[in-house]
Amino acid sequence: MSVAERVPFPAVVLPVSALLLAVAGWWALTVALALPPFLLPSPAAVAARLAGNPDLYLANAVETLRKILVGGAVGIAVGFSLALVVWAVPVLKRAIYPYLVAARVLPKIAVAPIFLIYFGVGFETAILFVAVIVFFPVVVGTAAGLDRTPEAHLDLLRSVDADPVRTFLAVRLPHALPDVFAGVKQSVTLAVVGAVVAEWILSNDGLGSLILVASENVQVDVMLAALAVLLSIGLLLYGGVALCYRAVAWD
Amino acid sequence: MIHVEDLSVAYGDLRALDDVSVDIEPGEFVTVVGPSGCGKTTLLRTIGGLESPTAGRVSVDGDPPEVAQADARLGFVFQDHTLLPWKTALENVTFLRRMAGKDPDPEGARELLATTGLDGFEDARPAELSGGMKQRVAIARAIHLGADVLLMDEPFGELDEITRDEMSVEILRLWRENRKTVVFVTHSVPEAVFLGDRCLVVAGSPASSGPAASTTGDGTPGRVVAEFDIDLPRPRDESVFGSEAFGRQVAQVRGALHDDA
Numbered sequence: 001m002s003v004a005e006r007v008p009f010p011a012v013v014l015p016v017s018a019l020l021l022a023v024a025g026w027w028a029l030t031v032a033l034a035l036p037p038f039l040l041p042s043p044a045a046v047a048a049r050l051a052g053n054p055d056l057y058l059a060n061a062v063e064t065l066r067k068i069l070v071g072g073a074v075g076i077a078v079g080f081s082l083a084l085v086v087w088a089v090p091v092l093k094r095a096i097y098p099y100l101v102a103a104r105v106l107p108k109i110a111v112a113p114i115f116l117i118y119f120g121v122g123f124e125t126a127i128l129f130v131a132v133i134v135f136f137p138v139v140v141g142t143a144a145g146l147d148r149t150p151e152a153h154l155d156l157l158r159s160v161d162a163d164p165v166r167t168f169l170a171v172r173l174p175h176a177l178p179d180v181f182a183g184v185k186q187s188v189t190l191a192v193v194g195a196v197v198a199e200w201i202l203s204n205d206g207l208g209s210l211i212l213v214a215s216e217n218v219q220v221d222v223m224l225a226a227l228a229v230l231l232s233i234g235l236l237l238y239g240g241v242a243l244c245y246r247a248v249a250w251d
Numbered sequence: 252m253i254h255v256e257d258l259s260v261a262y263g264d265l266r267a268l269d270d271v272s273v274d275i276e277p278g279e280f281v282t283v284v285g286p287s288g289c290g291k292t293t294l295l296r297t298i299g300g301l302e303s304p305t306a307g308r309v310s311v312d313g314d315p316p317e318v319a320q321a322d323a324r325l326g327f328v329f330q331d332h333t334l335l336p337w338k339t340a341l342e343n344v345t346f347l348r349r350m351a352g353k354d355p356d357p358e359g360a361r362e363l364l365a366t367t368g369l370d371g372f373e374d375a376r377p378a379e380l381s382g383g384m385k386q387r388v389a390i391a392r393a394i395h396l397g398a399d400v401l402l403m404d405e406p407f408g409e410l411d412e413i414t415r416d417e418m419s420v421e422i423l424r425l426w427r428e429n430r431k432t433v434v435f436v437t438h439s440v441p442e443a444v445f446l447g448d449r450c451l452v453v454a455g456s457p458a459s460s461g462p463a464a465s466t467t468g469d470g471t472p473g474r475v476v477a478e479f480d481i482d483l484p485r486p487r488d489e490s491v492f493g494s495e496a497f498g499r500q501v502a503q504v505r506g507a508l509h510d511d512a
Contacts, residue, residue, distance in 0.1 A: 150331070150333070152329050152331045152333045153333050153335070155296075155301055155327070155329070155333075156327060156329070156333045156347065157347075157350055158300075158301060158320070159299055159300070159301060159320055159325055159326075159327045159402075160320060160323050160325075160347060160350055160351035160396065161317070161320040161321040161323075161351070162350040162351065163350075163352075166350060167350070170346070170350065171335065174335070174337055250336050250337030250376075251336065
């Protein structure tokens, strides 16, 4: 039995201490070097920014979260459905699966300016962009997962002449879940990136936009405050997916 | 009754079985022994309708295996336990019966688990069970399915020897109590002799089983080279392993295997 298992709290205490130490170091740096706040504000100054105008951050956070959730849901739904189709139709799989895998190397961010030309600025364009970014890990994860069922399990079901749809739902899909969720976990991280980039290029609201405007005005404290909110959103979403997975996980 | 007549099975150019004929009576316990790659598993899988004959025919109570499959008359137990890792022992037992479209019988499943020594483990998941326990669940699943015929493909192959012996005694008890026809494939001669009413010795080496064979392509397809009635009194238990008659029968079967090799 390891130390962490015997005493539960050091597992939490160490990373939290490291975080506090880092924040303290940041603070000490701003004080010791007497850095001007417009270059590097102290943690207290950033916290004051957040506390001073919570509505601004909340309203923008809601905008960003909407893009992540709606775009993410669309991307996951389309990715999952396409993976089912590609998996079920071997000809399709051979024809397009290599490109789905290869498309992972393409920096999807680079297509945002193209979207701008075709679809213009707006919520819908941002959603589309987030969905495209989210789509790829889900489609690849799901397609890989559906092939994960051991042959012997399929033999077992064939030996009672089980209905293919029931076989799929009862055996193939559960066997695929770990890979599907691995894809979704990657997607959640990418969705946050996608939403911020969308707010730079494809819409004029949300935390990404706030950061961009603050940068033009050299308001580092605002930018850091917005980053802190983004970080919280990302962690919450990742945690949410991890919890969902734990509810259905078997591995 | 299982009827196998002039059965040949080939995968492309690879001939796995050649001209095998066997009849197995209802309630009979037949063991099939032979080295790895001799075609014994192919024979079992063809009886169970998982492989198709290239020539000859197989019937189960007069029907083709596909019909027997659809009626849930065939209960497979594989070397790999094939339990679903996300289901409990009880759910695994009832699962196959449900997939076969038969009426659920949760009470029957519970009783069966209890008689296979898994009382108190109904809600355990496969990861929490030992190798022997997992195979007990897999056997209970096949019996609970209501199959008349149990097709067992080296079910104890991955267990340690002590557990194997225990399981051998156990499977004989379950067979007595449930009156099934059993076809049991193994590469262990003592296991084949201990369990069977009759022991079929299969020999052969399909062309692709070794590097030399695959270049020359001269592998010999599997055939039944000998057949022994096992003359040991039933019910059999561990004491049989030490008996002189048992040793003599094992030596006979070994002899048949080596004659052919």
